[in-house]
Amino acid sequence: MSWDPAQYERFRDERSQPFFDLLALVQPSPNMRAVDLGCGTGDLTRILHERLGCRETVGYDSSTEMLAAARSHVAPLPGLSFVQADVASLALPPASLDLVFANASLHWLPDHPALLTRLATWLAPGGQLAIQVPANHAYVTHDLARELARAPSFTAALGGYVPPINVLASADYASLLHALGLRPTRVRTEVYSHLLPSRDSVFEWVQGTLLTDFRTRLDAKTYASFEETYRASLLSRLPDDRPFLYPFQRTLLWGTRSR
Ligand SMILES: C[S@@+](CC[C@H](N)C(=O)[O-])C[C@H]1O[C@@H](n2cnc3c(N)ncnc32)[C@H](O)[C@@H]1O
DSSP: OOOOHHHHGGGHHHHHHHHHHHHHHSOOOTTOEEEEETOTTSHHHHHHHHHHTOSEEEEEESOHHHHHHHHHHSOOOTTEEEEEOOTTTOOOOTTOEEEEEEESOGGGSSOHHHHHHHHHHTEEEEEEEEEEEEOOTTSHHHHHHHHHHTSHHHHTTTTTOOOOOOOOOHHHHHHHHHHTTEEEEEEEEEEEEEEESSHHHHHHHHHTTTTHHHHHHSOHHHHHHHHHHHHHHHHHHSOOOSSEEEEEEEEEEEEEEOO
């Protein structure tokens, strides 16, 4: 997918709060070996590495643009590195990690039961799995994207693609972590109330995330038309409040492999 680091970073403060909430679930231990899956621009990976005092942290991301930003903006630190890889096919040695961390990235990947089962095999005894996934698919931003993807003007260009909902219900994550043998576990869904200047900011927000999926799949001209149709329709469906409250639901999950 073609990510634009500058667009993504526009709402840095709002986007980083769930990262800190997820990090707060992690129990530090000495000399941790950690991975940050879908690390993006890497500045939060650096914070994770420093705050937990990790021996080694590897940030993985599939985006050339995001990793270029990570490598150029994040000052080098001993033990911190960034590697280009698709998490969908990433294979790491079993029982090799003390922390598998993923903030706002795994919702792009299908089949979370199989995915989390694979990630959990990487945990050493006492290792922790900490994941935050956006779960805002019922909000108008996501509804509208699926609606437009099915519209006659775009469905052929998208080859019938409609963004899937990969994220599970929080109760299903709780059952999954339990079935994977993680003890104890914590799962919670939280609504982050982002106060943005106006509804236009909601469009700018999704431009940096949800719409990147369509930008990657459509040619430039069709994408421009898709984006303009999406923008006009989104703004017509949101109240013209200033400031505008953008409610964003996210699920945080955490569990530990017993020693
Ligand atoms: C919303 S950004 C989150 C970045 C970072 N974790 C943060 O909290 O700021 C999602 C990131 O996941 C990456 N990503 C999406 N699918 C991926 C995949 N299959 N493998 C690796 N990275 C992926 C994207 O390239 C992007 O950098």
